[in-house]
Amino acid sequence: GQNIDQPTEMTATEGAIVQINCTYQTSGFNGLFWYQQHAGEAPTFLSYNVLDGLEEKGRFSSFLSRSKGYSYLLLKELQMKDSASYLCAVTEGSTLGRLYFGRGTQLTVWP
Amino acid sequence: DGGITQSPKYLFRKEGQNVTLSCEQNLNHDAMYWYRQDPGQGLRLIYYSQIVNDFQKGDIAEGYSVSREKKESFPLTVTSAQKNPTAFYLCASSIRPTIRPYNEQFFGPGTRLTVL
Numbered sequence: 001g002q003n004i005d006q007p008t009e010m011t012a013t014e015g016a017i018v019q020i021n022c023t024y025q026t027s028g029f030n031g032l033f034w035y036q037q038h039a040g041e042a043p044t045f046l047s048y049n050v051l052d053g054l055e056e057k058g059r060f061s062s063f064l065s066r067s068k069g070y071s072y073l074l075l076k077e078l079q080m081k082d083s084a085s086y087l088c089a090v091t092e093g094s095t096l097g098r099l100y101f102g103r104g105t106q107l108t109v110w111p
Numbered sequence: 112d113g114g115i116t117q118s119p120k121y122l123f124r125k126e127g128q129n130v131t132l133s134c135e136q137n138l139n140h141d142a143m144y145w146y147r148q149d150p151g152q153g154l155r156l157i158y159y160s161q162i163v164n165d166f167q168k169g170d171i172a173e174g175y176s177v178s179r180e181k182k183e184s185f186p187l188t189v190t191s192a193q194k195n196p197t198a199f200y201l202c203a204s205s206i207r208p209t210i211r212p213y214n215e216q217f218f219g220p221g222t223r224l225t226v227l
Contacts, residue, residue, distance in 0.1 A: 004153075
């Protein structure tokens with residue numbers, strides 16, 4: 001089976017930097033996604049990592065270490081609108097197409 | 112504009128009634144998925160379909176049924192056998208993962224089902 005773990009809640013202040021961690025245990029790892037979900041809305045795609053290293057996209061960056069089963073999402077210059085749930089999801093080679101989601105990390109950004 | 116639509120946004124039903132949730136996409140995607148989301152939990156997969164006329168059970172299929180007669184449509188029926196149906200239901204689609212492993216899923220706006 002899959003075991004995906006991320007913190008339940010985090011808080012930060014506007015303008016700060018926050019790092020949301022995700023650890024996973026899965027066979028046949030085939031990539032890791034980060035999604036953002038505002039309350040009552042659909043998740044929206046943020047990033048995809050399949051190789052080790054850092055992928056940067058504006059204020060958001062995502063890092064992957066396959067050997068450690070570890071990823072993080074880094075949010076810089078936090079804004080109030082970044083208050084949302086951040087979902088980590090992995091794919092496996094044996095079940096192409098399926099995403100296995102963690103429980104999500106609820107981030108609250110304070111002024 | 113291409114996208115995924117789910118209707119209605121809010122749905123109320125009496126206990127013991129079956130209810131069908133709609134999901135339509137015009138992204139020309141082969142694969143479609145149904146998830147359930149409960150407070151404090153991540154997305155759990157109910158059913159998925161990689162091609163028309165074919166679908167597979169996800170992790171929590173009991174009490175649900177689906178059909179995939181058209182590429183654009185993947186309706187989900189919540190039957191009276193589902194013990195705790197009140198939840199937020201999300202539909203998603205992607206290109207067929209056998210074409211490209213990077214299978215970003217695009218989500219619809221969701222249907223919040225409340226069973227009274």
